Amino acid sequence: MAHVRAERLRKSHGSQLVLDDISLDIPSGQFLTLLGPSGCGKSSTLRIVAGLSSPDAGRILIDDRDVTRLEVQKRNIGMVFQSHALFPHMSVNENVAFGLRMRKVSGAEQQRRVRRALAQVRLEDFGERFPQQLSGGQQQRVAIARALVVEPSILILDEPFGALDRKLREAMQTELYGITRELGITALFVTHDQEEALMLSDSVAVMNRGRIEQVGPPAELYEKPRNRFVAEFMGLDNFVRARLEQAGPQGSVLSAFGQRFEAPASALPAGSEVEIAVRPERIRLAPQAQDTSARVCGRLTQAIYHGHASDYTVQLPDGQQLLVRQESAGQAPLSVGTEVWAHWPPLAVNILEAA
Numbered sequence: 001m002a003h004v005r006a007e008r009l010r011k012s013h014g015s016q017l018v019l020d021d022i023s024l025d026i027p028s029g030q031f032l033t034l035l036g037p038s039g040c041g042k043s044s045t046l047r048i049v050a051g052l053s054s055p056d057a058g059r060i061l062i063d064d065r066d067v068t069r070l071e072v073q074k075r076n077i078g079m080v081f082q083s084h085a086l087f088p089h090m091s092v093n094e095n096v097a098f099g100l101r102m103r104k105v106s107g108a109e110q111q112r113r114v115r116r117a118l119a120q121v122r123l124e125d126f127g128e129r130f131p132q133q134l135s136g137g138q139q140q141r142v143a144i145a146r147a148l149v150v151e152p153s154i155l156i157l158d159e160p161f162g163a164l165d166r167k168l169r170e171a172m173q174t175e176l177y178g179i180t181r182e183l184g185i186t187a188l189f190v191t192h193d194q195e196e197a198l199m200l201s202d203s204v205a206v207m208n209r210g211r212i213e214q215v216g217p218p219a220e221l222y223e224k225p226r227n228r229f230v231a232e233f234m235g236l237d238n239f240v241r242a243r244l245e246q247a248g249p250q251g252s253v254l255s256a257f258g259q260r261f262e263a264p265a266s267a268l269p270a271g272s273e274v275e276i277a278v279r280p281e282r283i284r285l286a287p288q289a290q291d292t293s294a295r296v297c298g299r300l301t302q303a304i305y306h307g308h309a310s311d312y313t314v315q316l317p318d319g320q321q322l323l324v325r326q327e328s329a330g331q332a333p334l335s336v337g338t339e340v341w342a343h344w345p346p347l348a349v350n351i352l353e354a355a
């Protein structure tokens, strides 16, 4: 498997700048995901890495070799797309063998490798079937086997599970995770699904309008999103404007509604305008103020009961709303209209660069 790099890619379609200085580094055997909303440039990046399109500027390097102008067939890349595009008139065996036939691999070797690729996706007994005799998930597994059989230096997957229902999608994610880690495959994956990105990847690059907002291991993006765009993609809520009063290890912020909170250390300088955010599930509601440093009083305006948890909306004195998710834990839901105190541990606050 190969070390794959994209260096300073730029691409325009007409007057629209689609990729604006995209760089990626996928060490050998690592799984990198491009995550972002529709139209942010994920597929455009992937197509350039694959050789299906060429950049206006920038380079693609595979194991330090510049392949930017190398045609797609010569890059040794395995590709899987949302629509699996199996050949309907060919059996599973023939579909999987296709890339080997193109490469003029001998018949016996073809058979051996097809058997192995089908075993990798747990379809050893399906070789004689035709695509229309398979479920959607099985078809997608054949597409993965077809990509793996050529022993690609990189596996590229563009929303491969987008068309599958949720349960099947989760099963396929777990399977892909197993296959890529077991075989030590270098992979570039595209999705707009945050959970899928977090569970599969060694590293996630969050894209927005042709740029990378942040790249890092899943836990880093989830715990320390740099700005609001990334934070919202990672399920953060409750954004409040604030000023960083003290940076350093013992941070504090002054929020727009006049309260001073302890906050985790920040790399931003003291005095910066920031936004703070807290996850709904990290906030605890109580009828009285409790002894924690971060707390705010408001009125409960909405309570939605989900069984295992309830979602509350708390209106703060300045009109802003706080979203709170509380585990039910045997307690009766709080009543709408009452005054409540919202508490959170200081380290639960995320400090973001102001937009």
Ligand SMILES: Nc1ncnc2c1ncn2[C@@H]1O[C@H](COP(=O)(O)OP(=O)(O)OP(=O)(O)O)[C@@H](O)[C@H]1O
Pocket (backbone or CB within 6 Å): 013, 018, 036, 037, 038, 039, 040, 041, 042, 043, 044, 045, 192
């Ligand atoms: N061949 C093309 N001609 C003109 N514009 C294009 C072309 N390909 C892509 N674009 C534009 O480039 C932008 C990025 O498209 P791209 O397909 O890379 O986004 P994406 O993040 O993969 O989106 P999605 O999740 O919807 O697939 C979009 O605004 C799209 O309309």
